[in-house]
Amino acid sequence: MSQSIQFSTPSRTPHLLNLPHSQFNRPLSSISFRRFPLTTIKYTSIRASSSSPSPSPDLDSSSSSSSSQVLLSPNGTGAVKSDERSVVATAVTTDTAGIEVDTVTEAELKENGFRSTRRTKLICTIGPATCGFDQLEALAVGGMNVARLNMCHGTRDWHRGVIRSVRRLNEEKGFAVAIMMDTEGSEIHMGDLGGESSAKAEDGEIWTFTVRAFDSSRPERTISVSYDGFAEDVRVGDELLVDGGMVRFEVIEKIGPDVKCLCTDPGLLLPRANLTFWRDGSLVRERNAMLPTISSKDWLDIDFGIAEGVDFIAVSFVKSAEVINHLKSYLAARSRGGEIGVIAKIESIDSLTNLEEIILASDGAMVARGDLGAQIPLEQVPAAQQRIVQVCRGLNKPVIVASQLLESMIEYPTPTRAEVADVSEAVRQRSDALMLSGESAMGQFPDKALTVLRTVSLRIERWWREEKRHESVPLQAIGSTFSDKISEEICNSAAKMANNLGVDAVFVYTTSGHMASLVSRCRPDCPIFAFTTTTSVRRRLNLQWGLIPFRLSFSDDMESNLNKTFSLLKSRGMIKSGDLVIAVSDMLQSIQVMNVP
Numbered sequence: 001m002s003q004s005i006q007f008s009t010p011s012r013t014p015h016l017l018n019l020p021h022s023q024f025n026r027p028l029s030s031i032s033f034r035r036f037p038l039t040t041i042k043y044t045s046i047r048a049s050s051s052s053p054s055p056s057p058d059l060d061s062s063s064s065s066s067s068s069q070v071l072l073s074p075n076g077t078g079a080v081k082s083d084e085r086s087v088v089a090t091a092v093t094t095d096t097a098g099i100e101v102d103t104v105t106e107a108e109l110k111e112n113g114f115r116s117t118r119r120t121k122l123i124c125t126i127g128p129a130t131c132g133f134d135q136l137e138a139l140a141v142g143g144m145n146v147a148r149l150n151m152c153h154g155t156r157d158w159h160r161g162v163i164r165s166v167r168r169l170n171e172e173k174g175f176a177v178a179i180m181m182d183t184e185g186s187e188i189h190m191g192d193l194g195g196e197s198s199a200k201a202e203d204g205e206i207w208t209f210t211v212r213a214f215d216s217s218r219p220e221r222t223i224s225v226s227y228d229g230f231a232e233d234v235r236v237g238d239e240l241l242v243d244g245g246m247v248r249f250e251v252i253e254k255i256g257p258d259v260k261c262l263c264t265d266p267g268l269l270l271p272r273a274n275l276t277f278w279r280d281g282s283l284v285r286e287r288n289a290m291l292p293t294i295s296s297k298d299w300l301d302i303d304f305g306i307a308e309g310v311d312f313i314a315v316s317f318v319k320s321a322e323v324i325n326h327l328k329s330y331l332a333a334r335s336r337g338g339e340i341g342v343i344a345k346i347e348s349i350d351s352l353t354n355l356e357e358i359i360l361a362s363d364g365a366m367v368a369r370g371d372l373g374a375q376i377p378l379e380q381v382p383a384a385q386q387r388i389v390q391v392c393r394g395l396n397k398p399v400i401v402a403s404q405l406l407e408s409m410i411e412y413p414t415p416t417r418a419e420v421a422d423v424s425e426a427v428r429q430r431s432d433a434l435m436l437s438g439e440s441a442m443g444q445f446p447d448k449a450l451t452v453l454r455t456v457s458l459r460i461e462r463w464w465r466e467e468k469r470h471e472s473v474p475l476q477a478i479g480s481t482f483s484d485k486i487s488e489e490i491c492n493s494a495a496k497m498a499n500n501l502g503v504d505a506v507f508v509y510t511t512s513g514h515m516a517s518l519v520s521r522c523r524p525d526c527p528i529f530a531f532t533t534t535t536s537v538r539r540r541l542n543l544q545w546g547l548i549p550f551r552l553s554f555s556d557d558m559e560s561n562l563n564k565t566f567s568l569l570k571s572r573g574m575i576k577s578g579d580l581v582i583a584v585s586d587m588l589q590s591i592q593v594m595n596v597p
């Protein structure tokens with residue numbers, strides 16, 4: 001037997017009631033107290049399993065005759081293989097009546113029992129170390145949820161090759177890896193190093209930073225700079241920081257387009273590294289502020305991303321919400337409506353100043369600590385991270401913690417203790433996702449770095465869950481429409497019930513993905529199985545905390561959906577009879593609690 005609460009919202013225009021709050025000037029607040037012909041709460045008992053008619057006369061469409069139909073998928077009949085790799089090697093057939101499950105998720109679920117699956121999502125920047133099909137497959141097997149392409153590096157042809165490989169992996173091997181394209185932006189950066197992978201600057205050396213482009217090879221100790229106004233803007237005595245201070249120079253002389261600099265902190269110069277200059281202890285940014293957030297090259301990259309069907313575009317050096325809105329309307333006009341999520345990278349002082357409005361306009365945010373740490377003092381970065389994570393969760397936007405999580409693993413096979421502590425902190429803050437940069441793009445141990453993220457995430461999540469140490473963050477109300485408010489209340493209640501009842505899983509049936517993100521926002525103790533009808537929504541949900549996204553064709557007949565899901569998941573060994581499940585749905589606004597039959 002299942003127990004359910006259903007909120008039947010009026011689909012026809014009801015008469016308006018006089019309610020105390022004008023913003024609630026719809027028959028909403030009557031829901032909890034009275035029965036209206038169009039707005040009711042029903043406490044009904046329905047049978048989760050199929051065969052007999054519902055005992056309750058109060059039942060709506062979920063008691064339809066289709067309830068006795070149990071649909072079986074050809075996918076569901078596949079034998080359970082314990083070895084992760086052999087599961088992955090099995091191609092998953094796509095059947096519109098069936099269910100698409102991420103093969104790695106499936107293996108993880110079977111191996112661990114589903115309470116212990118990883119909640120924190122993992123992003124890998126793809127570069128020369130990981131662009132081959134087999135290397136991408138190894139990352140997908142290792143738990144990569146999103147592949148990031150940094151348009152600062154590589155040619156469009158190179159990126160196209162990676163995108164197609166990831167798509168092929170998804171199609172042939174049953175993964176749901178999403179693709180995030182990260183724009184170059186037009187902050188000041190160094191040029192490439194004429195084909196060299198790095199150059200070493202030693203203490204006391206004099207280097208020339210120039211706005212001249214080189215025709216052939218790079219002259220010794222010379223670096224080109226992307227910004228034409230550079231030589232005019234810097235002054236003798238300014239401090240020049242490469243990559244937020246990984247290498248430091250002092251400006252000692254200006255000669256036309258050339259700026260002579262003395263190396264004061266030695267280190268490795270990497271191609272296209274970011275440059276900032278500081279005067280009297282503060283960042284000089286008046287001129288930077290004039291540079292467009294999305295450059296003409298970025299617009300071409302964005303067109304490329306639309307054409308290749310990327311899932312997310314991460315915008316570098318966002319300064320205000322305006323640019324996000326601008327890009328979103330551009331995408332809405334060019335791509336098939338809302339199919340590409342826009343992620344705001346928080347990596348400048350302006351983006352911190354306008355944080356709330358930027359996040360509100362975006363579909364998610366990234367704490368881009370690399371450049372952020374070059375714009376604000378390093379000791380302020382942890383507090384900024386905590387604030388960004390909290391604001392995102394409050395506003396129900398996925399948040400990524402990025403840069404230098406496991407920096408030493410670019411060269412070494414094990415992380416430092418400090419790095420493990422940093423990863424743990426991001427997991428404890430319950431950010432949606434962690435990102436690898438150089439570790440996976442050009443490091444020597446990309447798979448090992450991903451394994452560290454995976455094992456540390458799992459361990460820290462379990463620890464905090466078992467100890468019940470997660471502080472309960474009060475979540476502000478965010479819904480703007482009547483129906484949004486109901487969805488939000490349903491998800492908040494479902495998550496709370498899930499924790500109080502110790503259920504094994506929450507099922508959420510969602511067409512747009514919104515309802516799934518609302519459940520994820522509550523960070524419940526149990527895993528969240530998110531069923532959605534489209535492949536693209538499923539991939540996008542792969543960025544969000546705790547969601548195990550499935551593609552499934554479903555109807556507005558919840559009983560039939562549940563029966564279909566139970567039989568499919570049971571036949572795959574992913575759930576078993578007796579498991580306690582809470583189901584919510586955005587078609588039929590309801591909460592149902594039931595044991596798997």
Ligand SMILES: Nc1ncnc2c1ncn2[C@@H]1O[C@H](COP(=O)(O)OP(=O)(O)OP(=O)(O)O)[C@@H](O)[C@H]1O
Binds near residue numbers: 126128152271316442
């Ligand atoms: N597509 C690529 N081709 C070649 N090298 C790459 C590529 N992507 C990343 N890298 C290398 O990995 C390093 C780290 O990657 P990351 O994405 O963090 O770049 P970044 O230059 O620091 O810029 P951002 O601030 O946008 O992260 C880069 O400096 C570059 O050397």
Ligand SMILES: CC(=O)C(=O)O
Binds near residue numbers: 368369402437
């Ligand atoms: C990821 C990124 O852009 C940064 O950390 O600067």
Ligand SMILES: [K+]
Binds near residue numbers: 150151182184185316
């Ligand atoms: K970038």
Ligand SMILES: [Mg+2]
Binds near residue numbers: 347370371
């Ligand atoms: Mg950056």
